[in-house]
Amino acid sequence: MRIQQLSACTGATIDTLRFYEKKGLITASHFRRGENGYRSYNDTAIERVEMIRRAQSAGFSLAEIAELFDLWDSERLSDDLIVAHLREKQQQIARKIAELEQIQQYLADKxxxxxG
Amino acid sequence: MRIQQLSACTGATIDTLRFYEKKGLITASHFRRGENGYRSYNDTAIERVEMIRRAQSAGFSLAEIAELFDLWDSERLSDDLIVAHLREKQQQIARKIAELEQIQQYLADKxxxxxG
DNA sequence: ATAAACCCTGGAGTATACTCCAGAGTCAAG
DNA sequence: CTTGACTCTGGAGTATACTCCAGGGTTTAT
Structure with missing residues (x-):
């Protein structure tokens, strides 16, 4: 899949996809380079981009998402350490959900x- | 309450509070001016700032939050219209919660x- | 009455997350 | 073999959300 197609099926612009790559959110494992230098994405790239959009819409910065992905893809950390970090992220998300539910409650009251 | 105290009890800096005001997120109903020109906040300002922080952490832009507050404080719209808009916001929040739960699920799986 | 700590406005500077070129190469169709 | 649609890189420009002065006035404590 070339960049235009990935753009079409994720909704992210071509520029945005290249920007995510520059920021380390899309890595070598999500595409290879053809002989002409063109990027050729595999299907995991779609999942990645969708994950970025979800996390972003939920209030995570690209830096935080990159941190999560590093953890996710990490080969060099011990499993226990990764699990600990993932648990931390889960708590962070739980807090965000609680905040949203609180806003939801305000709206319901209003x-x-x-x-009447 | 003067600006430093509001800053202290909300965690937002003084500059940030003035910035929120400039953006229309803190309005005349949350403070009055002393004879010296100093802002004197009432307790509703604390609630307001906390609401801004919650909504922001949950992925809403200041523009979106301002939109919500306009609705909230509106005197000139019909109640039915306000309710309709608030319901729309509720759905938006529900989507965000769903996104967070999806990320939560990914983390749990990982x-x-x-x-093992 | 003067220093320290507070307040004001306006404007410039910064970080994040894009967005939009310029200038160049690649490829498929006619 | 050229035209049009695609790709590349690097760099400049934009919007949002702060953040930090400069240069001024006010209040409080000594």
Whole structure:
């Protein structure tokens, strides 16, 4: 799959995809280079981009997402260490969910009052 | 309450508070001006700032938050219209929660695999 | 009354996350 | 073999959300 196709099926622009690569969010494991120098993406790239968009929409910065992916893809860290870090991220996400639920509650209250 | 105290009890810097004001997130209803021109905040300002931080951490831009607050504080819109808009926001939040839960699931799966 | 600590405005500077070229090479169709 | 659609890199430009002055006035404590 070439860059335009990945762009089409993820909704991210071509420039954005190259930007993510520069930031280390898309790596060698997600594409290879043809003899002409063109990027040729495999299917894991789609999943990656979708994950980036999800995490971003949920309030994570690209730096935080990169951190998560490094952990995710890590070969050199001990499993226990990775698990510990992943648990930390889970807690971070749990906090974000709690924040959203609190806003949700405010909205529900407001709606209640308006509807009498 | 003066600006330093609001800063202290919300964690937002003084510059940030003035910035929020410039963006219309903190309004005349949250403070008055003393004779010296100093801002004097009431307690609703604390709630406001905390709400901004929560929403922001959950992935909303200041523009989106301002939109929500406009709705919230609106006197001139019909109640039905406000309710409709608030419901829209609720759905937006529900989507964000779903995204976070999906990431949460990925993390759980990864942890499962690592723990054998 | 003067120093230290606070407040004000306006504007410049920074980090993040894109977005948009310029200038160049590649490839498929006619 | 040229035209049009695609690709590349590097760098400049933009929007958002701060962050940090400069240059001024105010308040509080000594």
């Amino acid at each position: 709606i209640q009052r308006l509807r | 942890i499962q695999r690592l723990r």
